[in-house]
Amino acid sequence: xxxxxxxxxxxxxxxxxxxxxxxxxxxxxxxxxxxxxxxxxxxxxxxxxxxxxxxxxxxxxxxxxxxxxxxxxxxxxxxxxxxxxxxxxxxxxxxxxxxxxxxxxxxxxxxxxxxxxxxxxxxxxxxxxxxxxxxxxxxxxxxxxxxxxxxxxxxxxxxxxxxxxxxxxxxxxxxxxxxxxxxxxxxxxxxxxxxxxxxxxxxxxxxxxxxxxxxxxxxxxxxxxxxxxxxxxxxxxxxxxxxxxxxxxxxxxxxxxxxxxxxxxxxxxxxxxxxxxxxxxxxxxxxxxxxxxxxxxxxxxxxxxxxxxxxxxxxxxxxxxxxxxxxxxxxxxxxxxxxxxxxxxxxxxxxxxxxxxxxxxxxxxxxxxxxxxxxxxxxxxxxxxxxxxxxxxxxxxxxxxxxxxxxxxxxxxxxxxxxxxxxxxxxxxxxx
Numbered sequence: 306x307x308x309x310x311x312x313x314x315x316x317x318x319x320x321x322x323x324x325x326x327x328x329x330x331x332x333x334x335x336x337x338x339x340x341x342x343x344x345x346x347x348x349x350x351x352x353x354x355x356x357x358x359x360x361x362x363x364x365x366x367x368x369x370x371x372x373x374x375x376x377x378x379x380x381x382x383x384x385x386x387x388x389x390x391x392x393x394x395x396x397x398x399x400x401x402x403x404x405x406x407x408x409x410x411x412x413x414x415x416x417x418x419x420x421x422x423x424x425x426x427x428x429x430x431x432x433x434x435x436x437x438x439x440x441x442x443x444x445x446x447x448x449x450x451x452x453x454x455x456x457x458x459x460x461x462x463x464x465x466x467x468x469x470x471x472x473x474x475x476x477x478x479x480x481x482x483x484x485x486x487x488x489x490x491x492x493x494x495x496x497x498x499x500x501x502x503x504x505x506x507x508x509x510x511x512x513x514x515x516x517x518x519x520x521x522x523x524x525x526x527x528x529x530x531x532x533x534x535x536x537x538x539x540x541x542x543x544x545x546x547x548x549x550x551x552x553x554x555x556x557x558x559x560x561x562x563x564x565x566x567x568x569x570x571x572x573x574x575x576x577x578x579x580x581x582x583x584x585x586x587x588x589x590x591x592x593x594x595x596x597x598x599x600x601x602x603x604x605x606x607x608x609x610x611x612x613x614x615x616x617x618x619x620x621x622x623x624x625x626x627x628x629x630x631x632x633x634x635x636x637x638x639x640x641x642x643x644x645x646x647x648x649x650x651x652x653x654x655x656x657x658x659x660x661x662x663x664x665x666x667x668x669x670x671x672x673x674x675x676x677x678x679x680x681x682x683x684x685x686x687x688x689x690x691x692x693x694x695x696x697x698x699x700x701x702x703x704x705x706x707x708x709x710x711x712x713x714x715x716x717x718x719x720x721x722x723x724x725x726x727x728x729x730x731x732x733x734x735x736x737x
Contacts (some may be wrong), residue, residue, distance in 0.1 A: 321590065337603070339614065340364050352599040355398040356468050356591035358399040368594035370621075371470060371587035378585050379435030381466060393668075397493045401465040402429050402583075429462070432477075432583045440480040442495070444487070461529065461561040461576060468594075469506055472587035475535070478545040478558065479583035484547070487577070492544040495579040499563035502548050503531035505554045512557065525622040525717055531559050539563070551598050553701065578670065590621075600646050614638060 338344030340359075347359040347366050356369045372379055385392060388403040431439035443460075470581040479491040487494070505512065510532050533555075536548040560583070562575045616636050618629040651668035655661050663671070 339598075340366060347596065350598045350601055351596065352598040353396050353398070354595070356470065356594040357596045364733070366596055368591040369470070370590050371472070373474075373586055373588055376435065376476075376582075376584040376586060377466070377470065377472070378433040378464075378583065381433075384430045384433060399469045400433075400467045401463075403463055403465075404429060405461060418589065432462075432580050435582070437478075437480060437581045440491075440579055440581040442484060442486065442577075443575070443578040461559055462583070464558045464560075464585070465508075465584070466556055466558075468591060469556045470585075470587055471552055471589040472555050472558075472585050472590050473552040474548060474586040475502055475548045475550075475558060475560075476545065476582075476584040476586070477735075478581060479579040484579070491579055495577055496541060496544055497546065497562060497575075497578050498565065500537075500540050500541065500546075501530055501534065501561045501563065502536040503559045503561070504533040504535055504553075505531045505557045505559075506533075508557070529559075530561055531557060552588060602646065606644075612638075612640065659707055675725060 316391055320354055339345055339350070341364045344364060346364075347357075357366055358369050359366050361367060361370070369377075369380070378400075383399055385395060385399055386403065388401060388490040390399075390401070429441065431441060477497075479495040481492060483490050484495070489495075511529060512531065515529060535550040535558075538546075562578060565576045566574050568574055614636070618632045618634055619626050620629050620632065651663050651665050653663040653668055653671045691704075
C-alpha cells in the first residue's frame with residue numbers, strides 16, 4: 306500500500322492475537338493461540354518482520370513507534386551492505402546501506418585488519434550498529450582506480466530503511482580518539498566539510514534511472530542526489546553533524562560528500578573522512594508494518610474452520626494511549642495452509658540460459674559458485690509461490706502474513722475510545 310500522508314502517524318492498530326481450537330478427529334477439539342495471553346509468542350514463530358513491535362504491549366503486535374530521542378537504525382535488521390545483495394535469504398524490506406552505485410569495493414583503514422593494502426568490501430554496517438567505537442576511515446588514496454565512481458561523480462552513501470517511516474533528523478559523526486594511520490584526532494580533522502543530504506519515499510526517479518542508464522550520471526553537478534533535498538552545507542565545522550528537516554515519511558536517505566577537489570585525471574577527492582555512526586530520528590508510528598510467520602507444524606493433519614482475530618485501534622495523545630472507535634488504520638491478515646513445510650520455490654538457469662525451477666539442493670550449489678559482483682545475473686532467484694487458501698479441509702501446516710496500514714492521505718483521528726474485533730466465517734471442524 307502506498308502511503309501519501311506527510312504527517313506524524315499517531316493512530317495505529319494492535320493485533321492482540323489469533324486464537325481458536327483445531328479438530329484432529331470427530332470427538333477431539335484443541336485450542337491453538339498465536340499472541341495474546343498464553344499464546345505462542347510472535348517472536349517465537351516469526352520469519353520476517355518489517356517495522357513491527359511485539360515488546361511494547363504484552364502478547365500484541367503493533368507498528369514501530371519512533372521517538373525523537375531514539376535512533377531508529379540499530380532497531381532495524383538484518384542489514385545488507387550492498388544495493389544488489391548476494392545473500393540468498395535476503396527479503397525485500399530488509400534494510401540496506403551501500404556506497405556509490407551499490408557494489409563498489411574500497412580500502413578501509415581498520416586497525417584490526419593488519420594489512421591496509423588489501424582491497425575488500427569495507428564493513429559499512431558499522432555506521433548503523435549503534436556502537437560509536439566501530440568506524441571506517443577513508444583518505445584520498447583509499448578508492449581503488451578500478452572501483453572509483455564515474456568521472457564527475459562523488460562518494461555517497463545510501464540508507465534504505467526498508468519501508469517509509471516518519472523522520473525529521475539525521476546525524477553523523479567520526480569516532481573519538483586519534484587515527485592510528487595519520488596520528489590526527491578524528492573529531493578535529495575528519496569532519497566532513499561539505500555535503501548534501503537528499504531523500505526519497507520509494508525506489509523511483511533518480512534511483513530507477515541509475516539502473517536504466519547503466520550507472521552513468523549525466524546530470525549537472527556531482528552524482529547522484531535524490532529528488533528531495535534536505536540539506537546542503539559548505540564549510541561544515543561540526544564534529545557531530547546534525548541535520549533537521551520537516552517531519553516526513555521517507556524510506557531512502559543519501560549522504561553525498563562534496564569533493565574537496567579533483568585529481569589530475571578528473572577524479573574527485575575528499576581528503577579524509579571517517580564515520581562511526583549515522584543516526585536517524587523521527588516521531589510517530591510507521592505507516593506500514595508487515596509480519597510473516599515461519600511454517601507452523603501442528604504435528605498432524607487438522608481440520609480448520611472459523612478464524613478469530615482480536616484487533617484494537619489506538620491514538621497517541623501526548624504520552625497517553627486512547628482507544629479509537631474508528632480511525633484511518635486497518636489490519637490485514639492472510640493465512641496459507643498446506644501439507645509441505647515451505648511456501649518457497651527455487652529457480653536457476655539451465656544450459657540455454659532459461660529461468661527454470663530447480664530443487665533446493667541444486668539451488669544451493671548454484672549460489673555457492675557466484676564469485677563476484679559482476680555476476681549478479683548468474684545468481685539464482687528465490688521467489689515465493691502463491692497459493693489459494695481453502696476455507697475448510699485437512700491441513701497440517703500454517704503460515705501467517707499480517708500487515709498493518711494507515712489509510713491513504715488520512716489525517717490523525719480525534720481521540721475517542723473503542724475496541725475492534727473480527728472473525729472469519731464459521732466452518733465445521735475447528736476454530737483457529
